[in-house]
Amino acid sequence: MVGFTPPQGSRTGFGSLLLxxxxxxxxxxxxxxxxxxFxxxxxxxxxxxxxxxxxxxxTVRIPANDTELRGARWFEPLFVIEVNVRGHASSGLLRQASFKSLREDKSVDALSDSDRRSGAQAPATGGSGRRTARRKGPKAPDETVRRLTSPERVVYPEDGFTKADVADYYAKVMDWFLPEIVGRPLSIIRCPEGLGGSCFFQKHHSGGMDEVGHVRLREESGKRADYLVVENAADVMALVQMNALEFHPWGARSDDPERADxxxxxxxxxxxxxxxxxxxxALTVRDRLAEIGFQSFLRTSGGKGLHVALPLRPRSRWPLVKNFARAFAEALVASEPQRYVSVATMSRRRNRIFVDYLRNSRGATSVASYSLRARPGAPVAVSLAWRELGRLKQSDAYSLATLPARLKRLNADPWEGIDGLEQDLSRWEAPVQD
Incomplete structure (x- = not known):
């Protein structure tokens, strides 16, 4: 987009965008x-x-006698939008264009560079209909950070962290973060205007996400839909470009979505x-799992609580996983009903800890280790070694500003060996209920 015409009548802001x-x-x-x-x-x-x-x-070459542009305001190419058109006029201008979407996944520089290299007719800044992008190999995160649009936009208003800070954070922690989400169906929380505006949860692949992987999965309704799947660092940074803050993967992989690991x-x-x-x-859950032969791992949620993760190998079908998680939570509640509750009803949770097992069903997600949270302070969910729990001050102890320094100090991954641990859930015997 390179300009706009003034609004007319009751309309405010602008009349038309100039492409x-x-x-x-x-x-x-x-x-x-x-x-x-619009x-x-x-x-x-x-x-x-x-x-x-x-x-x-x-700021661009315009037709010599277009009187409708006399009151226009012009600037250097600012951002990319996508439009639907009904062809082109003899002059080459777009015919009957209508707005489709704001393409925050594409920078102006990237659009011009890729189009000139290809030798193809380039779409307008704003797009002249949908283009299908070819998937490329991994792109260095720092390159994506340099191409970030609206880097100065404030995402965390109470803390002053910007979109550039968010992108820089994910680039710094990528080697730790990527193994937690790669190859898994994924949901994200996007905040296009930062925490000061509205945020929304997204699990389906949608327009503008051509550079991000996806997998087609069956839903409860019987229909099939494309779910987001991150395959490399470039995918992560493409989602950050689209204002993703939080990443919530399935407990299963996209190549085997019917079985949890x-x-x-x-x-x-x-x-x-x-x-x-x-x-x-958390220690009680760890010890109870150990009593039945399972090793578990610890994570802060970045909110108020803690996660205890139990890896499975071989993978187990979802009905067994769901039934096991429910039975374990209910047994914990039965042993100490004054301390725990396994239902989400708020009135029953006062002075108790909700043991949320509901994340262990097909399609459910949990926040990934090293994911930011869309909360003041920019807290982060963090993998920990059990020995670190005693000195941990709170679940949101680490943030966008402090976590990279922690990772530099670590000699080993707190969850080292989690994916190679042999733990067969099928030896846990109980009636399986759907």
Whole structure:
């Protein structure tokens, strides 16, 4: 997008957005305008992104006698949008363009560079219909950080952390983070306007995510849908470019979605529960699992609680996993009903710890180790060794600002060996219920 026309009538913000496409000489040529298809919220959002940018002098080559552009405001290519069109006029301009989406996954520089190298006719800045991107090999995270759009946008307003800070964080922890999510169906939490705006949960692959992997899975309704799957560091950074903050993988892999390789117990404290009580609960879960022959691993949630993760090898079918998790949680509650509860009802959770086993069913997710949380302070979910639990001050003890330094100090992965541990759930015998 390279400019806009003033709004008319009751409309605010802008009338039409002015689009351009790169040419072989490295310049930008006016491609037409788009004035329809915008929701009120999208008009407000784009208006904020434009801010006070713009002047009277065109920044691209424009038709000599287009009187409708006389009141336009122009600036250097600012961001990329995607539009639907009904062909091109004889002048080459877009015909009957309507807005489709804001393409925050694409930078202006990347669009111009890739199109000029290909020698193909380039779409407008803003896109002239959908392009299908070819998947490429891994891209260095620092390269993606350099191409980040709106890097100065504040994501964590109480702390001043920007989109660039988020991208820099994921680039720094990538070697630790990637093994926790790669090859698993994935849900993300996206915050396009930061924590000061609305955030939303997304599990399906959608428009604008051409560079991110996906797997087609059956849903409970019987229909099939494309789920997000991260395959490499470039995929992670593409999602960060699209304002992803949190990453929540399945306890199964995309090549075998009907069988789980992890069980996760989320210990969520209710009102009146101290941090020391949460730590004691984690140790109790660890010890109870050890009594039946299973080794477990510890993670902070980045919120108020702790996760105890149980790796499975060979993988187990979901009905068995769900039934085991439920039976274990209910047995824990039966042994100490004054301390634990296995139902999510808030009225029953005061002075108790909710042993959340519901994450252990097909399609359910848990936050990944080293994922940021969309909460003030930019806390991080962190894998820990059990010996570290005693001196841990709180679940959100590590943040975007402090975790990279911790990782530099570590001599070994706290979860080293988790994927190679032989733990067969099928030897746990109980009636399986769907």
């Amino acid at each position: 351009a496409r790169p040419d072989d000489a490295g310049a930008w040529t006016y491609a037409g305008r788009v004035g329809s298809g 929701s009120d919220e999208m008009i407000r959002r784009i208006t904020r992104m434009i801010g006070k940018a713009g002047g009277r002098d065109p 992890r069980v996760v117990f989320d210990l969520d404290p209710g009102p009146g529960i101290s941090w020391d009580q949460v730590k004691e609960a």
